[in-house]
């Protein structure tokens with residue numbers, strides 16, 4: 001967990017306000033792997049506050065979800081489209 005969003009290829013992305021969810025192809029980084037990229041897998045990213053030596057900063061926390069999408073525990077999902085197909089419409093390329 002590096003705490004940053006890597007250069008995974010992103011298929012879908014949307015935010016509920018609680019977390020940023022992304023469907024990504026994953027490169028495992030093994031030189032002998034012949035199956036890369038893997039997935040696609042869902043990941044969620046949340047911003048957490050970290051206090052180091054009295055200095056407050058923010059870091060990204062990565063949560064692995066897996067092939068089947070579900071909201072993170074604690075995410076009310078207020079902005080979650082009810083129709084899974086609507087995820088495509090929610091996806092807005094940066």
Ligand SMILES: [Zn+2]
Pocket residue numbers: 027028029030033034035036037038
């Ligand atoms: Zn691989």
